[in-house]
Each structure stands twice: as C-alpha cells, then as structure tokens.
Amino acid sequence: MTQSPAERLQIRRSARNGWWLSTPALVLLFVAAAGPLVIMLIYSFLTPGQYGNVVGVFSTDGWRGIIWSKDIFTDEYVLADAHMTIFWRSLSLSMMTTIFTFIVGFPTAWFIATRPPSQRAMWLFLITIPFWTNLLIRTYAINEVLRKEGLVNLVFLNLGIIDQPLEMLYGPFAIFVGMTYVYLPLMVLPLFAAIDRFDMKLLEAGYDLYASRMQVLRRIIMPIVKPGIIAGSILVFVPSLGAYVTPRVLGGGKQMMIGNFIELQFGQGRNWPLGAALSMALLVVVMIALLVYVRYANKDGGKHHG
Amino acid sequence: MTEEVTISARNVIKAFGQGSASVRALDDVSVDIRKGEFFTLLGPSGCGKTTLLRLIAGFEMPTGGTIELDGVDITTLPPNKRPVNTVFQSYALFPHLTVAQNIGFGLQMQGKPAAQVKARTNEMLELVKLESLANRKVGQMSGGQQQRVALARALAPQPKVLLLDEPLSALDLQLRKEMQSELKRLQMETGITFVFVTHDQEEALTMSDRIGVMSNGKLQQVGTPKEIYTTPKNRFVASFIGETNFLPGTAEDGAVRLSNGDRIAVETLRAVDKGRAVTVTVRPEQVRIGPAGKDALAAKVTSLVYFGTDTHCHVALSDGTEIVVRLQSPASGDAGLSIGQDVGISFGPGAAQVVED
Amino acid sequence: MARSSFSVARLPGFATTAVLVFFALYLPIFTLVAYSFNASQSVAVWGGFSLEWYAKAWDNQQVKDATLRSLIIAVSAALIATTVATMAALGTTRRREFKGQGFIYVMINQPLMVPEIVTAVALLILFGILKTNAAEIGGPIGYFVDTVMNKGLGFIILAHSAFCIPFAYLPIRARLEGMDLSLETAAADLYATPWQTFRRITLPLMAPGIVAGAMLAFVISLDDVVITEFVKGAGQDTLPTYMLGQLRRQLTPEINAISTMLLAVTVVLLTAFFLLTRKKD
Numbered sequence: 047m048t049q050s051p052a053e054r055l056q057i058r059r060s061a062r063n064g065w066w067l068s069t070p071a072l073v074l075l076f077v078a079a080a081g082p083l084v085i086m087l088i089y090s091f092l093t094p095g096q097y098g099n100v101v102g103v104f105s106t107d108g109w110r111g112i113i114w115s116k117d118i119f120t121d122e123y124v125l126a127d128a129h130m131t132i133f134w135r136s137l138s139l140s141m142m143t144t145i146f147t148f149i150v151g152f153p154t155a156w157f158i159a160t161r162p163p164s165q166r167a168m169w170l171f172l173i174t175i176p177f178w179t180n181l182l183i184r185t186y187a188i189n190e191v192l193r194k195e196g197l198v199n200l201v202f203l204n205l206g207i208i209d210q211p212l213e214m215l216y217g218p219f220a221i222f223v224g225m226t227y228v229y230l231p232l233m234v235l236p237l238f239a240a241i242d243r244f245d246m247k248l249l250e251a252g253y254d255l256y257a258s259r260m261q262v263l264r265r266i267i268m269p270i271v272k273p274g275i276i277a278g279s280i281l282v283f284v285p286s287l288g289a290y291v292t293p294r295v296l297g298g299g300k301q302m303m304i305g306n307f308i309e310l311q312f313g314q315g316r317n318w319p320l321g322a323a324l325s326m327a328l329l330v331v332v333m334i335a336l337l338v339y340v341r342y343a344n345k346d347g348g349k350h351h352g
Numbered sequence: 353m354t355e356e357v358t359i360s361a362r363n364v365i366k367a368f369g370q371g372s373a374s375v376r377a378l379d380d381v382s383v384d385i386r387k388g389e390f391f392t393l394l395g396p397s398g399c400g401k402t403t404l405l406r407l408i409a410g411f412e413m414p415t416g417g418t419i420e421l422d423g424v425d426i427t428t429l430p431p432n433k434r435p436v437n438t439v440f441q442s443y444a445l446f447p448h449l450t451v452a453q454n455i456g457f458g459l460q461m462q463g464k465p466a467a468q469v470k471a472r473t474n475e476m477l478e479l480v481k482l483e484s485l486a487n488r489k490v491g492q493m494s495g496g497q498q499q500r501v502a503l504a505r506a507l508a509p510q511p512k513v514l515l516l517d518e519p520l521s522a523l524d525l526q527l528r529k530e531m532q533s534e535l536k537r538l539q540m541e542t543g544i545t546f547v548f549v550t551h552d553q554e555e556a557l558t559m560s561d562r563i564g565v566m567s568n569g570k571l572q573q574v575g576t577p578k579e580i581y582t583t584p585k586n587r588f589v590a591s592f593i594g595e596t597n598f599l600p601g602t603a604e605d606g607a608v609r610l611s612n613g614d615r616i617a618v619e620t621l622r623a624v625d626k627g628r629a630v631t632v633t634v635r636p637e638q639v640r641i642g643p644a645g646k647d648a649l650a651a652k653v654t655s656l657v658y659f660g661t662d663t664h665c666h667v668a669l670s671d672g673t674e675i676v677v678r679l680q681s682p683a684s685g686d687a688g689l690s691i692g693q694d695v696g697i698s699f700g701p702g703a704a705q706v707v708e709d
Numbered sequence: 710m711a712r713s714s715f716s717v718a719r720l721p722g723f724a725t726t727a728v729l730v731f732f733a734l735y736l737p738i739f740t741l742v743a744y745s746f747n748a749s750q751s752v753a754v755w756g757g758f759s760l761e762w763y764a765k766a767w768d769n770q771q772v773k774d775a776t777l778r779s780l781i782i783a784v785s786a787a788l789i790a791t792t793v794a795t796m797a798a799l800g801t802t803r804r805r806e807f808k809g810q811g812f813i814y815v816m817i818n819q820p821l822m823v824p825e826i827v828t829a830v831a832l833l834i835l836f837g838i839l840k841t842n843a844a845e846i847g848g849p850i851g852y853f854v855d856t857v858m859n860k861g862l863g864f865i866i867l868a869h870s871a872f873c874i875p876f877a878y879l880p881i882r883a884r885l886e887g888m889d890l891s892l893e894t895a896a897a898d899l900y901a902t903p904w905q906t907f908r909r910i911t912l913p914l915m916a917p918g919i920v921a922g923a924m925l926a927f928v929i930s931l932d933d934v935v936i937t938e939f940v941k942g943a944g945q946d947t948l949p950t951y952m953l954g955q956l957r958r959q960l961t962p963e964i965n966a967i968s969t970m971l972l973a974v975t976v977v978l979l980t981a982f983f984l985l986t987r988k989k990d
Contacts (some may be wrong), residue, residue: 070792079828156720267976
C-alpha cells in the first residue's frame with residue numbers, strides 16, 4: 047500500500063522531531079564520551095613528550111609498545127615480558143571471575159526465580175542493592191574481610207583453625223575475590239531474566255521421561271537459558287577486564303591489571319601514546335566480545351521462548 | 353482389554369492449604385483401572401480429575417491413601433522412576449530439540465543404546481505419520497503436529513500406562529474429531545492402558561471403554577459409556593452426561609407418584625423405598641408423544657425448537673413440571689404438533705430411572 | 710498424613726548455595742559498617758561502641774569539601790543528564806521507527822559498553838588539550854574554559870553528565886512506552902494544543918519515570934571513581950576520590966564511617982527508586 051503525500055509528510059516530520067529531540071543528548075555524548083575516543087586514537091599514533099603528554103610526531107611506537115619493548119642498549123624490539131604478564135594476569139583473572147560468578151550465580155538466579163511471586167521482588171531488591179553501592183566501598187569491604195586483622199582471620203584464629211593470620215591481601219587471590227564480589231550481581235540479573243522466562247512444565251516433561259535431576263539441569267535447563275548465560279558472562283568479563291579500582295586497592299602496587307597499566311602510562315610511565323594504544327586495544331577486545339554476543343543473541347533469540 | 357487391574361487407587365485424599373483453609377481436591381477416591389483399557393476421567397473443571405492424573409504420574413503426592421501399579425506401591429515414587437508417561441495439555445515439547453530428539457528423549461534418559469533409540473524413534477515417527485518432520489525444531493509446527501509429537505514422545509519408552517491431560521482441548525473441532533479416532537486407533541494398536549482426562553462428555557462417550565465421572569473431588573460413578581448414560585447413579589451424572597428430564601415425586605410400590613397425582617412405573621424401585629421423596633430421570637429421546645389418553649400423562653405443548661436433525665418439544669404436565677422431548681424431525685420438517693396442543697406422554701420400557709440426589 | 714512432595718523446581722544444593730551467596734554478599738558490607746563504630750583505632754581489636762569516627766569525619770574539612778563537591782557535581786550532572794535524556798526518550802519512542810534510530814540507541818548506551826578506564830583516559834587527553842590551550846585561545850572562551858570548566862567543576866560535571874545519560878534514559882523510556890497513548894488523543898480531542906497536551910498530560914504522567922531516572926543518575930554520579938579520578942584537577946577531590954587517596958595511606962575507621970554514610974544515602978535513594986517504579990495496576 048503506497049502512502050499518500052500527506053502521510054509521507056507526517057512520517058518525515060515525525061522522524062525530524064525525533065532527531066531534533068535527540069540532538070542535545072547526542073551532542074553531549076559526542077563531546078564527552080564518543081568524540082574523545084577519536085582523539086585518543088590519534089594520540090596513539092604520536093610520540094611521547096619529554097615530561098608526559100605528546101609531541102606531534104607520527105609514530106607507531108605506541109602500538110608496538112603493547113607487545114614489544116625497545117631494548118635500551120641494542121635498540122632492538124624484544125617481547126615485553128612484563129607486558130605479557132599483565133595481559134595474561136588480566137585475562138586469567140577476568141576469566142576466573144566470570145566462571146566463578148557463573149558457578150555461584152546460577153543457583154542464586156534459579157533460587158530467586160523459583161520463589162513465590164510475593165517474595166520475588168524482595169529477593170531481587172536484595173541482589174540489586176550491592177550492585178548500586180559504590181564500587182570503592184564494596185572493594186574496601188573485601189579489604190576488611192581479607193586483611194590480617196580482618197573478618198576471615200579473626201574467625202579462623204578464634205576457631206583455632208590457624209595459628210598465624212593468613213596473608214590474603216595484595217595478591218591475585220584478593221583481586222579475584224574482590225572482582226567476584228563486585229561483579230556477581232551482573233551475572234545474576236541476566237540469568238534471572240532468562241530463567242524467569244523458562245517454562246517450568248518442561249521440567250515435568252523431563253522427569254516424566256525418566257531424566258534424573260542432573261540430566262534435567264544439563265539437557266533441558268542449560269541449553270534453553272543459554273542466552274542469559276552469555277549475557278551474564280559478557281557483563282562480568284568486560285568490566286573485569288578493564289578493572290582499575292579493585293586491583294589497585296586489593297592488589298597492592300605490584301599486581302597490575304590492564305587498567306592499572308594504562309594509568310601508569312599517564313603517570314610515571316610518561317608514555318601517553320602507549321597508554322592510548324592500550325586503551326584502544328582494550329576497547330577493540332570489548333567490542334569484539336559484544337559483537338559476538340549480539341550475533342549469537344540475534345541468531346537464537348526468540349526461537350526458544352516461543 | 354482384560355479384567356486384570358493395572359492401576360489401583362485406594363482412598364486417595366489430596367488436600368491443599370493449611371488448617372481451616374485447606375481444600376480437598378480429592379476426597380477419598382478409589383478406582384481400579386484395567387490393563388489395556390481406554391479409561392476416561394470425566395468431569396467439570398475443578399472436579400479433581402487432573403489432580404488424580406498428576407498423582408498417578410508422580411508430580412504430586414497424596415495427602416492420604418495409596419496408589420499401586422501392577423501390584424507395586426508407587427505412592428511416594430518420584431516421577432522419573434515410574435513406568436508411566438504423560439501427554440501434557442500444553443504439550444511441553446522441548447523447544448531446543450528437534451522432533452526426533454524429543455521423541456527419543458525418554459529412551460536416552462533410560463540409558464538405552466543409540467541404535468535402539470534411533471530405531472524406536474523411527475517406529476514412533478511412522479506411527480504418528482511425522483517422518484518428514486523428524487529434523488524440524490518443534491517451535492515451527494502446527495498445534496496438531498505438536499500434539500502428535502507429544503504423543504510419540506510419551507509412547508516411545510513403552511510405558512505401562514499412558515496419561516493424557518486434556519490433550520485435545522487446544523485443537524479446533526475438525527482436528528479434534530480426527531485426533532479422537534487417531535487416539536482410539538493408537539490405543540487399540542499398542543494395547544497400552546490409556547488414562548484420558550477431559551471435560552467434554554461427548555469425547556468421553558465416543559472414545560472410552562470405561563468412564564469415571566468426577567465432581568467435587570469425588571468419584572461419582574464408574575462404568576461403560578452405555579451404563580453411565582442409561583443408568584446414571586445420581587443427579588450429577590444424569591445431568592452431566594447428555595440431557596435429561598427430572599421429575600420429583602414420592603416412591604410407591606413399583607412406581608413413583610408425581611405431585612400432580614400421575615403415576616410412573618419404575619422397574620428398579622425397591623420395596624424399602626416406599627414413601628421416600630425421589631427424583632425420576634428420563635432421557636428426552638425416550639419420551640413418547642401421542643394423543644391424550646388414559647395410559648398417558650396429560651400434558652400441553654409449550655414450545656417447539658427446530659434443530660435440523662432433531663426437534664425438541666417442550667411440554668408441561670398438569671402441575672407445571674416441564675418435560676423436554678426429543679423427536680427426530682420428519683422429512684417435511686413439521687412435527688405435526690402445535691403450541692397449546694393437548695398430548696399424552698409415555699415412556700419406553702425401563703426408560704424411567706430413579707436417581708439419588 | 711503428610712507426604713514429602715516431588716518438587717520439580719528443586720535442584721540439589723541450589724537453595725543452599727543461593728542463601729550462602731546472599732550471606733556472603735552482605736557480610737563484607739556489614740563488617741565495614743560494624744567497624745565504623747569501633748572505638749579503638751586498631752581495626753583488629755573491638756574497643757567498644759563509639760561514634761568518634763563519625764564525629765571525626767564530620768569535622769574533617771577535606772571530607773566536608775569533598776562531600777560538597779560530590780553533591781554539586783551529582784546534582785548538576787543529574788539535572789543535565791535527565792533533561793537531555795527526557796528529550797531523547799521523547800524523540801525515540803512512540804513513533805514509527807526512523808532511519809538512524811539504531812545509531813541514536815548505540816550512542817546513548819555507549820557509556821555502558823565502553824570500559825570506564827578507556828573513557829577516563831580519553832577524557833584526560835581531551836580536557837588536557839583544552840586546559841593547556843585555554844590561555845592561548847584567550848578572550849571570553851579562554852576565560853570560560855579556564856575558570857568555569859577547569860577551576861570550577863565544569864569538566865567533571867561535563868564528564869558525569871555524559872555517562873549518566875543512559876541511566877536516566879532507560880527508566881524514562883520504559884515509562885513512556887508503558888503510557889496510554891489514548892490519553893493524549895483525548896486531550897487533543899478536547900482542543901488542547903500540542904504544547905498544552907505535553908505540559909498538562911504527558912509530562913505529569915511521565916513524572917515518576919523522570920524522577921526515577923534523575924535519582925539513578927544522581928547515584929551513579931555520586932559513586933563514580935575512575936572517570937573522576939582521571940579528570941579532576943588538583944585539590945578537586947570528590948568523596949570517592951578522597952577515599953581512594955586515603956586507602957593508600959593509613960587506614961582508620963574514619964573511612965568506614967564515611968563509607969557507611971554514603972551507603973545509607975544510596976540505600977535510601979534506591980528504595981525510593983524501587984517503590985517509584987513498582988508497577989501499580
């Protein structure tokens with residue numbers, strides 16, 4: 047059915063209004079969120095200045111510095127072991143956090159979703175509060191639990207499980223605990239959304255057809271709530287990869303993750319192009335992960351819940 | 353169909369809620385279902401038929417009473433340990449699996465070897481005529497096709513009893529009639545005991561070997577369709593199945609005297625009942641209209657309703673009691689009766705039954 | 710005679726794990742709050758119940774300045790973000806989907822998808838350029854950049870406003886989409902101009918969503934650490950960045966007291982938000 051000129055005019059006007067109304071937000075976001083990324087990209091191709099900042103000389107050293115470092119004596123490019131350690135640490139910590147938050151988050155989401163409707167809002171509220179609490183406060187709270195005079199040591203010492211207080215802080219373990227604690231709600235919420243949509247009658251059908259409880263979990267529940275699992279995993283993996291506060295507070299100075307390493311370049315490291323390049327690289331990795339999710343969600347989304 | 357009993361429910365009680373607010377969905381129900389029969393639980397919604405089915409399947413446990421399967425007490429057995437399979441009202445097909453994978457699921461869970469699973473799945477696909485859709489995901493199929501998948505999936509593990517929870521209620525009339533004969537054919541071919549739940553009395557009458565009529569958590573009557581229809585035990589069964597007329601009166605010797613003095617001969621009246629207030633029930637198609645005379649009850653025609661194949665004639669006795677008469681419409685369409693006409697009412701032999709209230 | 714039921718939704722160990730998780734989720738926070746009342750300085754020993762750390766925090770000039778700054782920034786950013794997000798929500802809902810609408814969604818939600826450290830660094834660079842070149846630009850613009858933006862909290866407010874936009878946008882949009890269009894049609898039928906309809910019908914009906922969005926933006930701005938840390942100038946600490954600095958030095962329960970107060974504010978606002986957005990049928 048073709049549209050009349052009057053209809054087309056109205057549609058165009060509606061679209062134009064839509065654009066006009068969105069413009070202030072777009073401008074603000076471009077100036078203070080998206081635009082600066084472009085400038086950062088440019089900076090990644092410049093040369094470090096003497097006292098920080100950059101000089102306007104083109105160079106790919108920023109990008110090369112991600113993986114290689116120039117030997118100060120021979121001017122050769124060698125693999126930067128220290129960098130690799132940091133990348134590997136970030137990647138492994140993020141993955142461990144993602145996996146562990148899934149292992150404890152899935153039962154939690156299942157629990158909330160199977161509460162009677164009258165209780166459900168309360169449980170959701172309880173899992174959401176920590177999510178909105180200041181990241182710093184939450185990280186510091188883990189500090190209170192893990193340090194030498196903290197809660198865990200207090201309890202263990204009093205119970206006689208250990209003689210000396212355990213040194214748990216300022217290592218990968220503390221960062222792992224901190225990130226799990228901080229990002230757990232981000233795993234639980236999408237899982238809950240997926241489980242909430244799940245048709246419980248399918249469980250009855252599974253048991254009717256001789257499945258054990260584990261088989262029902264593995265063969266019926268998991269495949270159907272997979273979109274929620276992917277969403278939760280992305281929501282945990284992405285921020286934990288770029289974590290800055292948690293490794294800084296709980297890792298001491300030594301256990302740097304990518305976020306801290308980036309900051310270093312703008313501080314003592316005095317290598318802004320490297321810092322910019324690292325940030326862009328991090329952004330690219332995150333974008334790839336998001337694209338993978340979007341692709342997967344669009345491929346399978348909706349079909350399982352019809 | 354043998355006389356051998358496969359499912360035996362004894363004094364089953366199922367209560368929901370606590371204390372004074374507790375409601376009995378099943379109130380002391382006992383029934384025996386025979387091996388190889390097509391048994392239907394029939395009743396209005398809320399009568400407890402689905403609850404009883406779920407107790408047999410194992411999704412709920414009774415508050416009291418026992419359930420036995422082939423002599424084994426299965427009352428507290430979890431559903432995945434009972435050799436009983438269910439066809440759900442909403443089908444409950446696994447959306448992430450294909451038709452073939454759905455059908456083979458039960459056998460896989462039982463740990464049967466892959467070759468056997470495949471062979472049996474193909475057998476089932478042939479049985480319900482869905483061979484071409486074996487690798488289709490179930491979400492893209494019509495209601496009728498989904499229903500057949502649900503059926504095949506439940507039959508594949510060769511259960512001792514197949515439970516069907518109003519499986520045809522979501523289908524349109526045409527499809528429903530087709531599936532009714534399909535189900536009957538399947539049952540006779542496989543010889544598996546079917547326990548079928550429905551609220552549609554016509555469905556129950558056409559498909560069942562025996563029917564259990566339920567109301568308010570109690571089993572009202574169990575019998576063959578013919579028995580249920582012609583000799584209903586109480587008022588509920590009489591009015592739930594088909595249409596009927598109710599005539600209140602007092603019991604006498606071999607007859608019931610109506611309030612207007614008319615006397616109806618009833619064969620099955622016991623001597624003990626003499627003097628009691630009873631209700632007579634007569635099916636509309638067993639009422640005869642003839643000329644007014646001394647062997648017939650005096651009545652006046654109050655209305656005529658033309659139904660195509662039938663014509664319903666409403667008549668009123670001298671005390672106002674209304675009787676509906678079902679006549680086969682004559683070829684001309686005109687039953688030859690007119691409103692206000694005086695007629696005589698009589699009943700066929702054995703047509704008048706006395707029912708408990 | 711009661712029997713045990715077969716619960717289909719029960720999975721072994723799940724309920725226990727869930728309860729343990731909730732417990733583990735709140736335990737650290739309770740510990741932190743509990744220690745804020747500890748009379749003794751050494752955080753190991755419980756020296757008795759005391760409010761001295763709260764008193765110390767209240768007396769601490771740096772804390773007071775930082776809190777004031779946080780509030781100014783949060784209120785400003787919330788106002789700007791909410792206004793701009795309201796317009797954007799009005800522009801992207803309840804109309805035929807137009808070309809480029811997807812682009813607008815991506816832009817609005819972009820702060821949610823980009824790691825904070827990346828945005829922080831990018832803003833550091835951009836604002837750095839503006840700050841150093843302010844003197845060279847000269848004139849009113851240079852003055853503006855130097856005073857309001859740099860020495861005033863302008864740059865920080867600008868940054869916060871931007872990343873608060875998606876948080877304000879989502880509840881407003883949700884509210885708009887759930888609104889009954891026929892009410893506005895009725896108003897038009899009763900001779901109201903589009904502006905009158907907007908002011909008298911649409912806006913009041915949207916109000917709960919706008920308030921919810923503003924509150925969310927306020928909380929997000931109040932809590933921000935990373936971006937503020939990179940964008941702030943010397944002596945421009947907000948409460949979270951002050952706390953971050955303190956964590957590097959000696960730890961006294963004063964930090965706990967400050968944290969507890971911030972926590973209380975967040976919980977109150979969140980509860981209000983939850984109650985506001987509960988669907989009342």
